[in-house]
Amino acid sequence: MLADRALASRPELKVLFTSGYTENAIVHHGRLDAGVHLISKPYRLHELAAKLRKVLGDD
Numbered sequence: 001m002l003a004d005r006a007l008a009s010r011p012e013l014k015v016l017f018t019s020g021y022t023e024n025a026i027v028h029h030g031r032l033d034a035g036v037h038l039i040s041k042p043y044r045l046h047e048l049a050a051k052l053r054k055v056l057g058d059d
Helices: 002-009 045-056
Strands: 016-019 035-040
Touching: 016 045, 035 045
Parallel strands: 016 035
Antiparallel strands: none
């Protein structure tokens, strides 16, 4: 996966995944894997902006 390759080179990199699948299809045992950030489609621009601020630690 592209994110895995990028993280191998730059472990400090923040990755935000987006998916049209429900979060339930991606979570394991009721939660996302550690360090995985997800925003589900459809989303509005302000929701994306808020999620990016949270992932980047600017909230």
